[in-house]
Amino acid sequence: MRFDLIDLRLFLAVVDAGSITKGAADVGLSLPAASERLRDMEAAGKVRLLERGRRGVRPTPAGEALAHHARLIQRQIAKMRGELGEHASGLRATIRLAVNTATLTEFLPERLGGWMAAHPQIDVELKERQSIEIARAVSAGLAEIGILSDAVDTTNLELRPFAIDRLVVVVPRDHALTVKKRVAFADILHGPFVGLTGALQDHIDAQAARMGVKLRIRARMATFEGICHMAANGVGLGIMPETAVRRCSRTLKLAFVRLADDWATRQLSVCVRSEEELTSPARNLFHHLALSGDNDRL
DSSP: OOOOHHHHHHHHHHHHHTOHHHHHHHTTOOHHHHHHHHHHHHHHHTSOOEEEETTEEEEOHHHHHHHHHHHHHHHHHHHHHHHHHHHSTTOOEEEEEEEOHHIIIIIHHHHHHHHHHHOTTEEEEEEEOOHHHHHHHHHHTSOSEEEEETTSOOTTOEEEEEEEEEEEEEEETTOGGGGOSEEOGGGTTTSEEEEESSHHHHHHHHHHHHTTOOOEEEEEESSHHHHHHHHHTTSOBEEEEHHHHHHHTTTSOEEEEEEOSGGGEEEEEEEESOGGGSOHHHHHHHHHHHHHHTTOOO
16 A cells, blocks of 8 residues: 655645645645545555445545555655754745635734744745635644634633634715614625625625625625725625724725624634644744734724
8 A cells, every 4th residue: 555745745735624635625636636646545455445425425434544544744844844854954945824804804914924034945835715724724733823713612621812803894985884883694694795706705695694695796806995985885795804994095995884793703723733743944934923912902
């Protein structure tokens, strides 16, 4: 039975995502190439590793055993790279960081920029994910550090405070909602919306689905600034971080109302599976992000 490191990384990514398509994308493989590798792994081991169903895939008992050993191997490789990096002059290292949308757009650039400037030999591989996916990725060793909200299960992860993120409804300045200080999501569910392309919108859509509603989204924008422009012109309501709205309101005629729902005020935390398992550069970044988050309260 011979598996290479790409096989093991692919298998963990598929198990983590519950999908061969998403797992393949996470490791940079095409779907046909990933499917062929998985078939070869099962053929080589003469055992079924994945149960395939309409809702995705899940590991068989043999697959669970393989995932366990693959995680151990990944930890050892990360540790080896870290120790070599401490002794090799000029050796570049890469830290894998998974973060949610608000972190990626509103908090991380400023936090990360100074640190990376001070560590020119360290690259950061950034991936935008929903918080639940971030927890899984860090637990599975697919990311060394994650930044996620407190709305998901973080059992067995080490957490440090990072920031508080408040979601608000953005509207034109003359909109009827501006007379309110807060509004419940249930009260605006049936209005037209301007959506976002990304993990945050997936989170918002999931909240609507829990109430049995599919949001009527007139257009999806790639940036918060795009949502602000559309909302200011009355195209539809936008839901986005308060920090982004305040920035946009300097140049656009818009206002915002805070969402009253608990899920709309999120404690963001930086997380790792185990600080002891981190390479030296990753441990340094983890401490930096946690320290810089201690005094950030909106």
